[in-house]
Amino acid sequence: xxxxxxxxxxxxxxxxxxxxxxxxxxxxxxxxxxxxxxxxxxxxxxxxxxxxxxxxxxxxxxxxxxxxxxxxxxxxxxxxxxxxxxxxxxxxxxxxxxxxxxxxxxxxxxxxxxxxxxx
Amino acid sequence: xxxxxxxxxxxxxxxxxxxxxxxxxxxxxxxxxxxxxxxxxxxxxxxxxxxxxxxxxxxxxxxxxxxxxxxxxxxxxxxxxxxxxxxxxxxxxxxxxxxxxxxxxxxxxxxxxxxxxxxxxxxxxxxxxxxxxxxxxxxxxxxxxxxxxxxxxxxxxxxxxxxxxxxxxxxxxxxxxxxxxxxxxxxxxxxxxxxxxxxxxxxxxxxxxxxxxxxxxxxxxxxxxxxxxxxxxxxxxxxxxxxxxxxxxxxxxxxxxxxxxxxxxxxxxxxxxxxxxxxxxxxxxxxxxxxxxxxxxxxxxxxxxxxxxxx
Amino acid sequence: xxxxxxxxxxxxxxxxxxxxxxxxxxxxxxxxxxxxxxxxxxxxxxxxxxxxxxxxxxxxxxxxxxxxxxxxxxxxxxxxxxxxxxxxxxxxxxxxxxxxxxxxxxxxxxxxxxxxxxxxxxxxxxxxxxxxxxxxxxxxxxxxxxxxxxxxxxxxxxxxxxxxxxxxxxxxxxxxxxxxxxxxxxxxxxxxxxxxxxxxxxxxxxxxxxxxxxxxxxxxxxxxxxxxxxxxxxxxxxxxxxxxxxxxxxxxxxxxxxxxxxxxxxxxxxxxxxxxxxxxxxxxxxxxxxxxxxxxxxxxxxxxxxxxxxxxxxxxxxxxxxxxxxxxxxxxxxxxxxxxxxxxxxxxxxxxxxxxxxxxxxxxxxxxxxxxxxxxxxxxxxxxxxxxxxxxxxxxxxxxxxxxxxxxxxxxxxxxxxxxxxxxxxxxxxxxxxxxxxxxxxxxxxxxxxxxxxxxxxxxxxxxxxxxxxxxxxxxxxxxx
Numbered sequence: 001x002x003x004x005x006x007x008x009x010x011x012x013x014x015x016x017x018x019x020x021x022x023x024x025x026x027x028x029x030x031x032x033x034x035x036x037x038x039x040x041x042x043x044x045x046x047x048x049x050x051x052x053x054x055x056x057x058x059x060x061x062x063x064x065x066x067x068x069x070x071x072x073x074x075x076x077x078x079x080x081x082x083x084x085x086x087x088x089x090x091x092x093x094x095x096x097x098x099x100x101x102x103x104x105x106x107x108x109x110x111x112x113x114x115x116x117x118x119x
Numbered sequence: 120x121x122x123x124x125x126x127x128x129x130x131x132x133x134x135x136x137x138x139x140x141x142x143x144x145x146x147x148x149x150x151x152x153x154x155x156x157x158x159x160x161x162x163x164x165x166x167x168x169x170x171x172x173x174x175x176x177x178x179x180x181x182x183x184x185x186x187x188x189x190x191x192x193x194x195x196x197x198x199x200x201x202x203x204x205x206x207x208x209x210x211x212x213x214x215x216x217x218x219x220x221x222x223x224x225x226x227x228x229x230x231x232x233x234x235x236x237x238x239x240x241x242x243x244x245x246x247x248x249x250x251x252x253x254x255x256x257x258x259x260x261x262x263x264x265x266x267x268x269x270x271x272x273x274x275x276x277x278x279x280x281x282x283x284x285x286x287x288x289x290x291x292x293x294x295x296x297x298x299x300x301x302x303x304x305x306x307x308x309x310x311x312x313x314x315x316x317x318x319x320x321x322x323x324x325x326x327x328x329x330x331x332x333x334x335x336x337x338x339x340x341x342x343x344x345x346x347x348x349x350x351x352x353x354x355x356x357x358x359x360x361x362x363x364x365x366x367x368x369x370x371x372x373x374x375x376x377x378x379x380x381x382x383x384x385x386x387x388x389x390x391x392x393x394x395x396x397x398x399x400x401x402x403x404x405x406x407x408x409x410x411x412x413x414x415x416x417x418x419x420x421x422x423x424x425x426x427x428x429x430x
Numbered sequence: 431x432x433x434x435x436x437x438x439x440x441x442x443x444x445x446x447x448x449x450x451x452x453x454x455x456x457x458x459x460x461x462x463x464x465x466x467x468x469x470x471x472x473x474x475x476x477x478x479x480x481x482x483x484x485x486x487x488x489x490x491x492x493x494x495x496x497x498x499x500x501x502x503x504x505x506x507x508x509x510x511x512x513x514x515x516x517x518x519x520x521x522x523x524x525x526x527x528x529x530x531x532x533x534x535x536x537x538x539x540x541x542x543x544x545x546x547x548x549x550x551x552x553x554x555x556x557x558x559x560x561x562x563x564x565x566x567x568x569x570x571x572x573x574x575x576x577x578x579x580x581x582x583x584x585x586x587x588x589x590x591x592x593x594x595x596x597x598x599x600x601x602x603x604x605x606x607x608x609x610x611x612x613x614x615x616x617x618x619x620x621x622x623x624x625x626x627x628x629x630x631x632x633x634x635x636x637x638x639x640x641x642x643x644x645x646x647x648x649x650x651x652x653x654x655x656x657x658x659x660x661x662x663x664x665x666x667x668x669x670x671x672x673x674x675x676x677x678x679x680x681x682x683x684x685x686x687x688x689x690x691x692x693x694x695x696x697x698x699x700x701x702x703x704x705x706x707x708x709x710x711x712x713x714x715x716x717x718x719x720x721x722x723x724x725x726x727x728x729x730x731x732x733x734x735x736x737x738x739x740x741x742x743x744x745x746x747x748x749x750x751x752x753x754x755x756x757x758x759x760x761x762x763x764x765x766x767x768x769x770x771x772x773x774x775x776x777x778x779x780x781x782x783x784x785x786x787x788x789x790x791x792x793x794x795x796x797x798x799x800x801x802x803x804x805x806x807x808x809x810x811x812x813x814x815x816x817x818x819x820x821x822x823x824x825x826x827x828x829x830x831x832x833x834x835x836x837x838x839x840x841x842x843x844x845x846x847x848x849x850x851x852x853x854x855x856x857x858x859x860x861x862x863x864x865x866x867x868x869x870x871x872x873x874x875x876x877x878x879x880x881x882x883x884x885x886x887x888x889x890x891x892x893x894x895x896x897x898x899x900x901x902x903x904x905x906x907x908x909x910x911x
Contacts, residue, residue, distance in 0.1 A: 003125045007166070010129035014136045015605065016223060021140035022598065023216045028590065029191060030145060033152055035597045036183065037136050040159055042605040047166065049612030050239050058242035059257030060497075061611060062168050063266065064560050066258060066336055067273050068604070069179045070410065071567050074280035076183055077417030078571055079593050080190040081284035082578055084295055084420070086586045087197045095591050226634045239615025241496035248497055268490045268499050272552060272564045275444055275545060279568055282451075282541045283575025287586070290534060363452060370448035377441050380491075389492035390437050 004048050011044035026094040028083050032076055039072050128162045149187050156180025169332035170258050173324070177340035178414070185347050186418050192298055193420075253396050255330035262334070263402055264393050267380065271391070274372045274406060277413040281369060284417060295420030300353025310352050317345040325407050329396070335403040339410025346415030346424065357421030365412060365423040372409030376402050433488050435475040436501060439511065439551045442468060443518075447544035450537055458531035458540070465544050466522045469515040480508050484904065496616035501555040505904030509755055509897065510554045510674075510681055513762045516886070517673050518547045521766055524879040525666035529579075539579055546572035546670065553678050559607045559617045562682060563600065566646070570596045573675050576667040577659060588658035595645050595655050599679070602642030609635035619690050628694035636691055640703075643686075646679035649740060650710035653733045657717075660729035665773025668725065672732045672769060673762035680739050680758075687743060688751075688906035700743040707740025708838040715845030724772045724782035724853055728765070731808060731849060734842065735761050738823065745826040745835060748909050752901040753822025756890070759897065760815025764807035764887035770880030771801040775857075787856040796877040798857045803884040805850040807891070810843050815890025818898075 018038035022031055043065045050058040087093050135155035142148050156179055163171035245257055245265065254260045262270045288295060300306075321341035328334025349355045361369070379398050380391035393399060415424060446465030450458055479486050486503040494500065503511075522543060529539035549568035556562050574596070578589040607617070613631050614622035626632040641652075648656035656676070660668050687703070714734030721727040735757075742754035774797040775790055776782040791798040807816035820839060827835040890897070 003122060006122075006125050006129045007162075010132050013133045017133070017136050017140055018601075019219070019223060020216055023212065025140065027145060028594070029187065029194065030140065030148060031594055032597075033148060033187070034140050035594070035601060036179075037139060037152070037155070038598075038601045039604065040179070042601060042608050044162075045605060046608035046611060047163075047168070047171070049608055050242065050615075051612070053239075053242040053246055057167050058239055059245050060239065060241045060261055060266075060617075061608075062171055063258045063261035064269070065171055066174050066262065067269050067560075067564065069174050070273055070336060071276050071564065073178050073183050073186075073414065074276045074417075075567065075571060075593075075597055077186055077414070078280040078283045078287070078575070079590075079597070080186055081295070081417070081420060082287040082574070082586060082590050082593065084190055084193045084197075085287045085289070085578075085581070086583075086590055087194050089581070089583045089586060091198055093194055093198055093200075095587065095594075226630075239496070239611060241611075241616050244497040248493070265491065265493050265497050266499055266558075266561075268552075269561055269564050272549070272561075272568055275447075275548070276564065276568045276571060278448070278451075279542065279545045279571040279575060282538050282545075283571050283578075286535075286538045286542065286575045286579040287581070287589075289581040361451065366452040370451050373444065374448050377445055381437050381441055384434060384437065389489065390433050391491040393491070 004051070007044055007048040011041040011048070014038075014044075015041035028086075028093055028095065032079055032083070036072060036076060039068065043068055124165060128158065128165055131158050132162060146191065149184070149191060152187065153180055153184040156184065170256070170334070170337070173332065173337045174340065177337055177344060182340060182343050182347065182414050182418065185344075189297075189418065189420075193295055196296060254399060256328060256332065256334065258332075259328050259334050259399070259403075262336075263399050267376070267391055267393065270406075271373065271376045271380065274376065274409055277410065278369060278373060281413050281416055284420070285422060288420065294357040294359065294422065297350065297357065297419070300351065306352050310348060310354055313348055314345055317341055317348075321345075321407070321411075325403060328403060329399060335406040336410060338403075339407040340414065342407065342411030343414035343418070346411070347418050350415070350419050350424065354427060355424045356427050357419055358423035358425045359421070361422045362425070365416075368408050368412040369416075370409065372402075372406040375405035431475045432479045432486055432503075435472045436488065436503070436555060438472045439469060439476075439515075440548055440555070442472075443544040443548040443551070447541045447548070450531065450541050450544070455532045458537060459526075462522075462526075462531045462540050462544075465540075466519050466547070469518055469547070470512075473512055473515050476503060476511070477508060480504065480904075481900065495558075495618035495621050499556065499558040499561050500618060502557045502620075503555060505900045506681070506684070506755060507554045508900065509759055510677065511551060513677070513759050514547065514550045514554065514674050516883075517670055517762065517766055518543075520879050520883055521666050521669045521673070521770070524669075524770055524876050527873055527876040528664065528666070535579065539576065542572045542575040542579070543670075546576065546675070550674055550678060554681065557619050559610060559619055559622070561617075562619075563604055563607060566603070566679070566682075567600060569675060569678060570600070570646070573667075573671060577663045577671070579667070580664055582662065584658070584662040585664075588655070588662045591655045592659045595652075599642040599645035602645070603639045604642075606635040606637075606639030606642065609638070619685060623690035623692065628691070628696060632691075632694075633696075636686060639686060640683060643679045643683045644706070647676050647683065647736060648733060649680075649706050649736060650713050650733065651706075653710065653714070653736075656733055657726055657729040660732060660769075661723065661726040665770060665776070668729070668773065669766040669769040672729070673766040676732070676736060677739075677758055677762065680736065684739075684742065684906075688908075692907045700746065703740050704744030704835070707737040707743075708835070710734060710737030710740065711838055711842040712737075712845070715842060715849060718849040719845065719852070721849075722784050724775060724784060724787065725769070727784075727849060727853060728768050728772050731768075731846070732765060734846070735765070735808065738820070738839075738842070741823060741827075741835060741838070744832065745823060745830070746909070747826050747830065748902060748905050749822045749829065750826035751905045751909060752898060753819050753824075753826060755901050756815065756822065756894070756897065757819035760807055760819050760887050760890050763883050763890070764804040764814075764816060767800050767804040767880045767884035767887065768808065770883065771797040771804065771877075774877055774880065775801075784853060784856060787853060790857045794877070796874065796881055800877065800880040800884045801857065802854060803881070803888055805854060807884070807887040809846045809850055813888070813891035815887045815894070817891050818894045 018034045022034040046061045050061045138151040160172045160176040321338040324333035325338035488501040490499045529536040531540045553565035614625045645652045718730035807814035810816040810820040
């Protein structure tokens with residue numbers, strides 16, 4: 001690794017772009033993309049910033065990034081399920097108009113049928 | 120020369136990140152995300168980490184990309200307007216945020232540059248402790264032996280993601296929709312080549328992991344990728360219930376890891392101490408299965424997967 | 431014994447969660463009970479060890495820092511683990527009313543519930559910055575899975591927003607961790623803190639982590655996601671979210687500022703954090719007064735009460751620490767009780783709109799009583815846990831002549847009285863409006879669980895000594911014991 005500065009600067013730029021996109025973009029799929037890309041910037045800083053041991057990249061952050069990649073895909077897989085379901089139920093793919101906060105929710109009125117919202 | 124390669128890759132990452140996140144067309148953004156991921160994988164290879172290159176290509180880009188594309192298709196099915204994104208109509212906010220992000224970028228960039236040091240204490244400790252374990256690949260050493268609590272909890276995260284996705288999908292739609300499979304003869308031929316090849320690669324990655332780049336994560340991702348291909352080709356179908364075998368496959372990673380790690384306490388070993396290479400292989404094999412099946416089910420959006428035609 | 435007990439607290443719920451996925455229908459209820467009931471028992475050996483010898487350190491997998499991950503138990507960890515154990519059992523038993531593990535949905539609920547408990551137990555032990563990230567992710571995914579489990583549109587929307595913001599918080603935190611590792615070469619929170627001084631890089635890193643955690647903790651002005659999430663979640667989930675889950679990230683902020691960066695001189699930042707807390711108290715309380723749904727009122731009350739936890743930073747001292755920690759515990763118990771009562775009222779009446787609550791006390795006496803008792807502690811009236819906590823905070827503020835903080839504490843109490851009086855006056859004072867709908871009783875046993883929690887919060891006011899001794903004996907470094 002000859003030029004760590006380059007990678008750090010690239011990671012910083014990617015991080016900034018993600019933060020920007022996350023707030024400017026409203027589509028939830030895009031927001032998830034932004035979070036994923038932001039995570040990659042953090043991974044780059046983690047690995048490159050740690051420097052080298054005996055001429056090799058420090059092994060600890062590499063292992064952490066491997067863990068991080070699996071956690072990221074778990075979070076995204078879960079988020080996509082919620083998102084697809086949200087779109088199915090409400091027909092929207094962003095969170096901008098939000099009538100639900102004050103909506104008088106009928107809570108688990110009949111818990112024992114196992115699925116209060118079915119129908 | 121090496122400077123140019125670094126520069127091209129790093130600049131490519133920045134440009135592709137911009138294309139992924141800022142381009143108007145969402146589908147184009149998704150495609151760019153995959154290109155970004157592959158460039159990142161190349162960058163990891165360039166930085167000297169084959170493990171990360173493989174994991175990024177297989178999990179971070181491959182399976183993640185497939186999940187995102189499928190979600191895009193599913194969204195468009197329900198919400199025709201999902202394809203287009205509304206104009207980012209908040210110029211003032213956007214500008215403020217842009218400046219703010221730039222400041223964050225500058226702060227991080229400048230702060231990190233002054234620190235780049237001679238590797239961490241932890242890194243040195245790792246290379247001192249590694250030879251005693253018999254594991255040759257330092258990453259496997261960290262994941263399975265030195266910091267295995269992270270890894271164990273991370274397999275639990277996968278389980279939480281699967282069950283959470285089931286919770287979100289609910290009872291009345293047993294599985295999320297899949298695009299109709301193209302049943303061209305060529306698809307069959309492709310599948311019959313890819314599947315055995317993929318299994319072979321997965322086995323190799325699993326076996327190599329203790330000494331060379333590779334390991335449970337990459338092998339599990341390979342298995343998940345195979346399941347993705349089989350699902351899209353219509354060779355497996357979604358099932359409304361998690362079958363017993365699928366259930367066991369989902370939990371085997373967590374259970375084997377925990378039982379070994381806690382069981383050894385009975386013999387006076389510390390919590391989560393790994394008793395030997397047999398345990399490393401056993402844990403890696405169990406994790407490979409759990410990671411593979413969980414990712415496959417997260418992709419398919421169903422409780423289980425079964426062979427076509429069987430009830 | 432200590433290591434075994436700690437392992438049990440983390441891995442017992444984890445293993446039971448796994449078992450639920452494959453075990454047949456009939457065995458699942460006993461399994462669930464096996465997963466939660468032993469938790470308070472397992473706390474006893476841990477408690478005696480800490481009481482006897484103070485701070486306990488365990489090197490997980492036998493590898494000490496910086497290579498391995500260390501678990502540490504001190505007074506603060508102990509308090510939070512007790513809270514977690516009590517909530518896991520009592521609110522868990524309450525959840526059996528709606529989510530029987532024999533059904534498909536109940537099974538999913540319990541797997542996520544147990545994973546959540548396990549994640550929290552691991553989080554309150556960990557002293558490793560990256561391991562904390564992993565436990566936070568596990569906690570977040572499990573919590574949001576629970577939130578959306580009924581598939582209601584409002585909950586899905588709230589869950590999605592929570593998820594996006596929680597992930598943003600995680601990414602900011604992770605970037606901070608990356609910078610800390612670059613600078614210190616170790617991920618151990620205490621070790622890294624000792625190696626770093628208050629230079630530019632550690633400060634930027636600390637700021638990133640703090641902002642990420644503030645988002646996750648819904649501290650004003652980053653609180654926007656919380657009321658919708660806590661107000662629309664199923665009853666037991668609201669209870670655990672408000673009682674424990676938001677506390678976890680605040681716990682981490684405390685660890686970062688009072689332990690990791692304990693000896694940096696950053697008084698201005700401590701004041702800013704305190705001001706955020708003051709803003710949360712005032713803003714959350716005022717909005718709680720304006721809500722027309724009971725659960726939303728309780729949720730905004732959480733926004734306000736979390737503010738007190740941030741007052742620890744300017745009210746830096748042993749009394750402040752004891753008060754804030756005691757508040758953590760008392761609020762957890764009282765708010766869980768309050769959400770259970772609100773859920774029962776919602777279930778019984780079919781609505782929780784304030785203007786429909788008239789005369790509920792005749793029909794749901796236990797739940798009304800629970801709500802009132804929990805209200806006493808939230809309000810900080812003597813003799814309750816909330817009173818002890820706020821009294822200590824007040825003493826600390828008085829002692830350091832922080833009149834502004836004194837004012838915030840007093841106004842916060844006044845506003846709490848207003849927002850709690852509104853529903854209580856409806857519940858108790860007025861006659862039943864019209865018997866337009868038959869009231870359903872949620873089941874006495876399940877109401878009594880809520881009452882038990884409320885009485886625990888109240889009881890903390892009668893017998894604060896054991897917890898208080900513990901807290902006063904183990905304050906953060908830099909505070910004279």
